[in-house]
Amino acid sequence: MIDKRTRIKIAIQKSGRLTDHSLDLLERCGLKYTRGRDQLIGYGENMPVDLLFVRDDDIPGLVRDDVCDLGIAGLNVIEEKRLEFVTEGISDPYIEVCRLDYGHCRLAFGYPETGSIQAIRSLEGSTIATSYPFILRDFLKQQNIAADVIEFSGAVEIAPSLGRADVICDLVSTGTTMAANKIREGETILESECILLKTPVAISPEKTEWVDRLLQRIEGVMQVRESKYIMMHAPKVALPDITALLPGAESPTVLPLEGFADKVAIHVVCRENIFWETLEALKDVGASSILVLPVEKMLA
Numbered sequence: 001m002i003d004k005r006t007r008i009k010i011a012i013q014k015s016g017r018l019t020d021h022s023l024d025l026l027e028r029c030g031l032k033y034t035r036g037r038d039q040l041i042g043y044g045e046n047m048p049v050d051l052l053f054v055r056d057d058d059i060p061g062l063v064r065d066d067v068c069d070l071g072i073a074g075l076n077v078i079e080e081k082r083l084e085f086v087t088e089g090i091s092d093p094y095i096e097v098c099r100l101d102y103g104h105c106r107l108a109f110g111y112p113e114t115g116s117i118q119a120i121r122s123l124e125g126s127t128i129a130t131s132y133p134f135i136l137r138d139f140l141k142q143q144n145i146a147a148d149v150i151e152f153s154g155a156v157e158i159a160p161s162l163g164r165a166d167v168i169c170d171l172v173s174t175g176t177t178m179a180a181n182k183i184r185e186g187e188t189i190l191e192s193e194c195i196l197l198k199t200p201v202a203i204s205p206e207k208t209e210w211v212d213r214l215l216q217r218i219e220g221v222m223q224v225r226e227s228k229y230i231m232m233h234a235p236k237v238a239l240p241d242i243t244a245l246l247p248g249a250e251s252p253t254v255l256p257l258e259g260f261a262d263k264v265a266i267h268v269v270c271r272e273n274i275f276w277e278t279l280e281a282l283k284d285v286g287a288s289s290i291l292v293l294p295v296e297k298m299l300a
Ligand code: PRP
Pocket: 016, 017, 056, 154, 155, 170, 171, 172, 173, 174, 175, 176, 177, 178
């Protein structure tokens, strides 16, 4: 049994596109856990945190019902469930804490290559198959389009060849599924990525400290992903040019270089990735011995 009062529960996707990334994120936050084979619960060993492995579509509901304190799911399912909750009169089912910058995909129309409908403007009176009926109906309403929406819980791509729909509206990641079914990807109605969700219910005092720590660590992991530590030698006079070239840099550390009166060593953390072009530009303004190092951890 899990102790609901003192242990934090996080819902993540059981198996799918998001699973590995979500586990990687939590491991980077320091979590070590044990999970038996085919077990739906992972027990945190070094933190009062347990993981619930569930279907991604169930994650918003588990967080909304406060069965889980936190959850990681795609904006696609989060938004779909949110619109469904709204029809039930529930306006703020969960708190969307932050975007996690993985699991990028889009909810888009798909037009069978041989079909007569090839754009949104021709959708009036058509039948559209989707796993996202709430998002789709909401979109059609905003666009003032009257169309029939039929719900498929999976394998939406086969609806046109079964004669069940003229058009589909489904998730696209690489685009291979639509292409394999001779469907042309059309307009996007929602850009999605993974989001961290938090229960709408106040976290119990026993758990607040660790929830706050975890949120802070997740923020740290997000920040270091792109961050780089840069070291170089440069003429003192080039300092303004150099800082102007470095994106998202905080004020640099400038150190004297033994034996050189007019040259210094510059150390700086950049919160964005550094490309070769930037290094070449740094060299052009006089920098030398430039080193770019990954940042492992960061605590603001
Ligand atoms: C989505 C969607 C498509 C597939 C598209 O399923 O339903 O089948 O991914 O990916 P592709 O463009 O890379 O071919 P998802 O992974 O969300 O699984 P689920 O619908 O079973 O949750």
